[in-house]
Amino acid sequence: MGSTLQNPACQHCKDRFSSVFCKAEQCNLEEIDQAKVCSVYKKGQVIFHEGAYPFGVYCINDGKIKLSHSGDDGREQIIRLVKAGDIMGYKALLSNERYTATATALEDSSICFIPKDLFMSILQKDAALSFEMMRILSSELRKAELKITHLAQxxxxxxxxxxxxxxxxxxxxxxxxxxxxxxxxxxxxxxxxxxxxxxxxxxxxxxxxxxxxxxxxxxxxxxxxxxxxxxxxxxx
Amino acid sequence: MGSTLQNPACQHCKDRFSSVFCKAEQCNLEEIDQAKVCSVYKKGQVIFHEGAYPFGVYCINDGKIKLSHSGDDGREQIIRLVKAGDIMGYKALLSNERYTATATALEDSSICFIPKDLFMSILQKDAALSFEMMRILSSELRKAELKITHLAQxxxxxxxxxxxxxxxxxxxxxxxxxxxxxxxxxxxxxxxxxxxxxxxxxxxxxxxxxxxxxxxxxxxxxxxxxxxxxxxxxxx
DNA sequence: ACTCTCCCTTGATACATATCATTCTACGGG
DNA sequence: CCCGTAGAATGATATGTATCAAGGGAGAGT
CATH class of the missing domain: 1.10.10.10 (Winged helix-like DNA-binding domain superfamily/Winged helix DNA-binding domain)
Incomplete structure (x- = not known):
C-alpha cells in the first residue's frame, strides 16, 4: 500500500479537465471527492496485482504507471502506459473479473482510489460518465487492435x-x-x-x-x- | 448492400437472450424493432469498410462474419470473429471515428442495422444497456490484451x-x-x-x-x- | 573510495519463420 | 467433359530475431 496523505479535491485535481470525470455531474464529483482515498506510491511499487480482485478504480493524480501482463513463461508484456488524469482498473471492475494486469509505478506517483460500489452506482445514474467510459474503452480497444496488427505484421x-x-x-x-x-x-x-x-x-x-x-x-x-x-x- | 427482407422482430430473434439487448428495457427494444433494417449478405460480401463513416450498429441475426484490419503492406489481420447475437460497428460509433476494420461475411448472413441516432439516444436513457455495452467492451479489451501478449511471446x-x-x-x-x-x-x-x-x-x-x-x-x-x-x- | 550488483552492451550462434518457387489438387464455367 | 484458375501443399532458401555467453560500466551502499 502507498502511504495515505491529505486528499486533494477532485475539483482541483490538475488533470480534471482531461480525465473521465470532466464529464461527470458536479454533485457526483463531490460524492467521489468524499469517498476517495489518495495515496503516494514509490517508484517500483505495485498498485495492484494480476489475479487479485478489484475493489475500486484508481485515478492518477500525478505520476506514471505501467500496466503489464505476465506471460506464460513469466516474461512481462507491457499493455499500457498510464499518466496523470487517466484511470485504471476499470476493465476488471466492469467485467467483474480479477485483474488481468499488474500496475507498477514507474516513478513516485500520487493515486486516488475510488471504491467499487460508489463508482458503479454513479455510473448507473450518470449517463455522461457512462458515455465517457464507453468512449475510453472504445479508444483503448482500437489501440489494442492496431497493436495486434503491428505485432503480427x-x-x-x-x-x-x-x-x-x-x-x-x-x-x-x-x-x-x-x-x-x-x-x-x-x-x-x-x-x-x-x-x-x-x-x-x-x-x-x-x-x-x-x-x-x-x-x-x-x-x-x-x-x-x-x-x-x-x-x-x-x-x- | 445486402438485399432487404421482412424484418424479424427483435423480440423473437433467436439470439435475443445472449445478445446485448437482452438487458435493454422492453420499450426500447420495441423502438429498435421499428427502426431497424434487416438485410441478407452473401458469403464474401462486405458489410462495412475500413475507413468509412459509421451510421449505426449491426446486430447479427444469423451467420458468421470476420472483422479485419488491412495492414500497411495490405496483408489482412483478422481482429474478431462475429456470430449470431453479437453486434459490430459499435467501437467506431462510440469513439466517433471511422471504421478501423472491414466486416466480411464468412457465409450467407442475416444482419440487422440500427441507426446511429436511435442507438445513441437509447444508450443515453437505458442504463442497463449502457452497462452491458461497457461489459462487452471490457471483455473485448481483455481478449485483445491477451492476444497481444501471446503474439509477442x-x-x-x-x-x-x-x-x-x-x-x-x-x-x-x-x-x-x-x-x-x-x-x-x-x-x-x-x-x-x-x-x-x-x-x-x-x-x-x-x-x-x-x-x-x-x-x-x-x-x-x-x-x-x-x-x-x-x-x-x-x-x- | 571501493566493492558489489544490476543493468547495459556486444559478439557468436541457433532457430523459427518468412519468402520464393514449384507442383498438386479441386472446383466452377464454358 | 476438359480446361483454367485459385487455393493448397511441399521443398529450398534466406533472414530476422531469440538465445546463450561474456565483458563493461555506473550507481548504491558500506
Missing part, C-alpha cells in the same frame, strides 16, 4: 520506432524538446515492443548510429523525429 | 493451436462433435494466427500427422482436443 525495428513515438505521445518530452520524460529500462522498452531485451538494445544502438536518437543511460533523446516516423513506417 | 505453433480452440469456442462444432462449423481458407487461418499462409499450412499438416486434427478441404476436425490444449500451452 511489422518487424521489430519498425515497432521499436513506433514505441518511441508512442512513449513521446504518452508522457511527452522534457523542456529541451528532445528527451523522453520517462526513464525506462531496456527490458521495459523491450517488453513494450514485444521483443527480447538484447534485440531492443541492439536496435537502439543502430538508431543512435543513424543519428535518430541519443542515448545517455536511461535518457533517450529523439533527435530526428521525422526519421523515426519514417522508420516506424506508419500509414494508418 | 508465443511461437506460431502454440498460437495456431490456440486459434483452433478459439474458432471452436466461437462457432462451435458440427453434429459429429469434431468438425469446426465454419469454413476458413488457409490464408484466413493464417491471418487469424498472425503468420504466413505457408507456415499455417505446414503446421496444420504437422498437427494432422500427430493425430490432433483431420483435414478435408476446408473442413477441420478436432480429434484430440486435449492434445491441442496442451500444444496451445495455455495457462491464463
Amino acid at each position: 511489422k518487424p521489430v525495428r519498425e515497432r521499436l520506432a513506433e514505441t518511441l513515438l508512442f512513449i513521446k505521445e504518452t508522457y511527452g518530452l522534457e523542456e529541451d524538446g528532445h528527451t523522453l520524460s520517462v526513464r525506462l529500462s531496456r527490458e521495459e522498452i523491450a517488453n513494450l515492443v514485444g521483443t527480447a531485451t538484447e534485440s531492443a538494445i541492439r536496435l537502439l544502438s543502430e538508431f543512435k548510429k543513424d543519428g535518430m536518437i541519443e542515448l545517455e543511460g536511461k535518457k533517450i533523446r529523439l533527435l530526428d523525429i521525422h526519421q523515426i516516423v519514417k522508420t516506424a513506417n506508419l500509414q494508418d | 508465443k511461437p506460431v505453433r502454440e498460437r495456431l493451436a490456440e486459434t483452433l480452440l478459439f474458432i471452436k469456442e466461437t462457432y462451435g462444432l458440427e453434429e459429429d462433435g469434431h468438425t469446426l462449423s465454419v469454413r476458413l481458407s488457409r490464408e484466413e487461418i493464417a491471418n487469424l494466427v498472425g503468420t504466413a499462409t505457408e507456415s499455417a499450412i505446414r503446421l496444420l499438416s504437422e498437427f494432422k500427422k500427430d493425430g490432433m486434427i483431420e483435414l478435408e478441404g476446408k473442413k477441420i476436425r478436432l480429434l484430440d482436443i486435449h492434445q491441442i490444449v496442451k500444444t496451445a500451452n495455455l495457462q491464463d
